[in-house]
Amino acid sequence: MLIKEAIASSWSRRGTLAFIVLTIALSVALLIGVEKVREEVRASFDRSIAGTDLIVGARGGELQLLLYSVFHIGQATRNISWDSYQKIAANRYVEWAEPISLGDSHRGYRVVGAAPSFFEHIRIGRDTALGFSQGAPYKDLYDVVLGAEVAKVLGYQLGEQIVLSHGMGKKSFSDHKDKPFRIVGILAGTGTPVDRSLFVSNEAITAIHVGWEAGVPIAGMQQSAEEVRKLSLTPKDVTAVLVGVKSKLGTFHLQRQINSYRKEPLQAILPGAALQQLWELLRNVESALLIVSACVVVAGLIGMLAVLLTSLSARRRELAIFRAVGARPWHIVFMLVLESALVSLVGALLGLLAAVLGLYLLSPVLEDMGLYLESYYPSWEYLTLLLMIVAAGGLTGIWPGLQAYRLSAADGLSSR
Amino acid sequence: MAAISIEALSFAWAQQSPVIDIPSCSIAAGEMVFLQGPSGSGKSTLLNLMTGMLVPQRGEIRIGDTRLNRLNSVARDRFRADHIGFIFQSLNLLPYLSIEANVQLACRVSKQRRQRAIARFGSVQSACTSLLSSLGLAELVDEKRPVSQLSVGQQQRVAIARALIGAPELIIADEPTSALDTASAQRFVALLQAEVKAADATLILVSHDERLAPQFDRVIQLADINQASKTMGGVYVD
Ligand SMILES: Nc1ncnc2c1ncn2[C@@H]1O[C@H](COP(=O)(O)OP(=O)(O)OP(=O)(O)O)[C@@H](O)[C@H]1O
Numbered sequence A: 001m002l003i004k005e006a007i008a009s010s011w012s013r014r015g016t017l018a019f020i021v022l023t024i025a026l027s028v029a030l031l032i033g034v035e036k037v038r039e040e041v042r043a044s045f046d047r048s049i050a051g052t053d054l055i056v057g058a059r060g061g062e063l064q065l066l067l068y069s070v071f072h073i074g075q076a077t078r079n080i081s082w083d084s085y086q087k088i089a090a091n092r093y094v095e096w097a098e099p100i101s102l103g104d105s106h107r108g109y110r111v112v113g114a115a116p117s118f119f120e121h122i123r124i125g126r127d128t129a130l131g132f133s134q135g136a137p138y139k140d141l142y143d144v145v146l147g148a149e150v151a152k153v154l155g156y157q158l159g160e161q162i163v164l165s166h167g168m169g170k171k172s173f174s175d176h177k178d179k180p181f182r183i184v185g186i187l188a189g190t191g192t193p194v195d196r197s198l199f200v201s202n203e204a205i206t207a208i209h210v211g212w213e214a215g216v217p218i219a220g221m222q223q224s225a226e227e228v229r230k231l232s233l234t235p236k237d238v239t240a241v242l243v244g245v246k247s248k249l250g251t252f253h254l255q256r257q258i259n260s261y262r263k264e265p266l267q268a269i270l271p272g273a274a275l276q277q278l279w280e281l282l283r284n285v286e287s288a289l290l291i292v293s294a295c296v297v298v299a300g301l302i303g304m305l306a307v308l309l310t311s312l313s314a315r316r317r318e319l320a321i322f323r324a325v326g327a328r329p330w331h332i333v334f335m336l337v338l339e340s341a342l343v344s345l346v347g348a349l350l351g352l353l354a355a356v357l358g359l360y361l362l363s364p365v366l367e368d369m370g371l372y373l374e375s376y377y378p379s380w381e382y383l384t385l386l387l388m389i390v391a392a393g394g395l396t397g398i399w400p401g402l403q404a405y406r407l408s409a410a411d412g413l414s415s416r
Numbered sequence B: 001m002a003a004i005s006i007e008a009l010s011f012a013w014a015q016q017s018p019v020i021d022i023p024s025c026s027i028a029a030g031e032m033v034f035l036q037g038p039s040g041s042g043k044s045t046l047l048n049l050m051t052g053m054l055v056p057q058r059g060e061i062r063i064g065d066t067r068l069n070r071l072n073s074v075a076r077d078r079f080r081a082d083h084i085g086f087i088f089q090s091l092n093l094l095p096y097l098s099i100e101a102n103v104q105l106a107c108r109v110s111k112q113r114r115q116r117a118i119a120r121f122g123s124v125q126s127a128c129t130s131l132l133s134s135l136g137l138a139e140l141v142d143e144k145r146p147v148s149q150l151s152v153g154q155q156q157r158v159a160i161a162r163a164l165i166g167a168p169e170l171i172i173a174d175e176p177t178s179a180l181d182t183a184s185a186q187r188f189v190a191l192l193q194a195e196v197k198a199a200d201a202t203l204i205l206v207s208h209d210e211r212l213a214p215q216f217d218r219v220i221q222l223a224d225i226n227q228a229s230k231t232m233g234g235v236y237v238d
């Protein structure tokens, strides 16, 4: 085998080949990037809901409920009453029930009203509990716990005072200025929407809205932070209730009971099933993306084929020399296959590197879009993908190889 | 035993009248043959037939005791690798390989030539070194001079080394001196012949240059052995 010679030959034409390598690298980077983002999206969504058996909210779209309650996408049209929450919590199938109140924000991050037990019950993935990197759950009414990203991005430390804003949006219209909160805890990173949330107690949500019943502060109805403490702060309603059941068998009984609850139009959803709906919805988009990026790889390989075929006429001399020393047809074919396989290999590896680097550089943008990458590194499964690309690249070399042999056979050993 | 024997050999390029039509021709082992003929008369075509790059439509061509025309194409390639050293008019060398790698290329393709080089010199490397130094190229190798920076004459001498390494029985050179001036051409032929003699090989050299003819054992005018040229007499103008 003329491996050394073939590599030396390719290396001598590295200027041209670099462009094909680049083309293939870009296409592979795109393919891997798309695949990776798709995987991460799924993993991140799965992680966020894994520990919750049922989500209860106002009747409406199942997907909508899942999206606003867990992923903070969109908003609830209606709340559910505190009374209903208490009924759910008391149900015999229920192990735990965590009421959450949404609607406020802090510098673009959502504020979640939740009981301190929320931090015990909510699971990230199958069985990782929420952990505190600093501090502890809130004890006082005006205490707040930050998600990892909130603390990191906004540079907050324990003990600092912050002000919550009414409604969503980075430029908030009206702040709850009169009732500042003290940071008492910062959660460890989870790669879920928890990182991008601030937590206060359900009572605190009620407290900051005293005098805001119309959605805006009503003049003369305001009470100071200390005065509010004296009021009964049990919420009248909450946005949703996250439920853990005692046994999985109870899930469906409970779901049926809640869905047929007479006093209030409630719905209970299985988060996994609702998520499945989302994936069904997105399946065509996913495969379209995948097909497009696969087509780009194919286009890269076709580009390589074109370059290899055009390079042959410039390589006639070289091929004649190989034939003169008695190189067999397969020697010639092998040289071109090796070249195209090497080019694809280098391209694929560079593409892999570019994908990792690209994901790393783009991760702030992706995070802004709500996607937290668990890692930038592709899994071993991509090895198969890369091997397939290298194999496809190698196979691409067969045609120019046969062409080269035909050409050299026609030329004979004459000086051309 | 004849190194080459040809019988009733006929070859025509696709859809053309025959270029080669040789009733009989024989070249003895160890002979130094000067093959002459005007441009376009079929010299290169005949060499291609001898190396098995082309297959005759009729007739037989035998190298040693191998009937080339009975071999399939892969076997012919293998035969060429093992038994024939070929020198082109120019541009014999791969520009991306070193001088030594160019010479050793023949042994990389042919196991038989590799084994012969090892049997005689201990290793392919020392066979290569020995050939290059007897061709006066040792210094250039030591300098690690890239092939592209050699003069044409030096390149042709490297080509001799490649043709001869591993001791093939037959050396074929197609106008190897046409890019050289007369003095260097004569020196080149002398060097080539010395090496061929040392290797006990047979040499067939094609050239337009009559002045080289006296250096050879035997001069063959292609027109004398090739009947195809007679039927097309007057077509070739050199
Ligand atoms: N690859 C080819 N395809 C078709 N015809 C060819 C091919 N090569 C050579 N010929 C024809 O065969 C004839 C003999 O050509 P050849 O190259 O053997 O001549 P030559 O004696 O070597 O000439 P020169 O001294 O110029 O090298 C010419 O008429 C040429 O046109």
Ligand SMILES: [Mg+2]
Pocket: A414, B043, B044, B045, B174
């Ligand atoms: Mg010729």
